[in-house]
Amino acid sequence: MGWYILKLLILLPIIGGMVWGSLKLSQVMQNRMRGPGGRRSVRVVETVMLSPTMKLAVLEFHGREILVSASRHGLVRLAEAPAASTVPDDGPDGFDDGFNDGFQDRPAPNFARTLRRTQG
Numbered sequence: 001m002g003w004y005i006l007k008l009l010i011l012l013p014i015i016g017g018m019v020w021g022s023l024k025l026s027q028v029m030q031n032r033m034r035g036p037g038g039r040r041s042v043r044v045v046e047t048v049m050l051s052p053t054m055k056l057a058v059l060e061f062h063g064r065e066i067l068v069s070a071s072r073h074g075l076v077r078l079a080e081a082p083a084a085s086t087v088p089d090d091g092p093d094g095f096d097d098g099f100n101d102g103f104q105d106r107p108a109p110n111f112a113r114t115l116r117r118t119q120g
Contacts, residue, residue, distance in 0.1 A: 081117040
């Protein structure tokens with residue numbers, strides 16, 4: 001019994017260190033794979049869950065906003081529009097409320113605005 005406890009006290013920290021080391025190594029490798037400057041070329045602007053297996057997402061890629069549907073079968077591009085650098089003051093539903101709360105420039109657009117821009 002004593003031999004078992006001794007082996008456990010020696011091997012448990014070794015296994016824990018190997019797990020911690022593999023996590024740190026994977027973080028370092030992911031940061032190296034991002035490309036020059038550590039910047040990603042695709043940015044997820046917003047997502048909305050439609051059902052447990054389907055989402056709508058707005059992706060920003062090289063100055064374009066792409067509306068995609070994501071399901072377990074893959075991604076489907078629904079619409080594309082030029083990326084907006086600033087967004088006018090809209091309410092939480094994406095439509096103008098008629099009042100100004102002092103936040104004129106917001107960096108992240110919402111789905112209603114993106115859909116309006118892609119439709120016309």
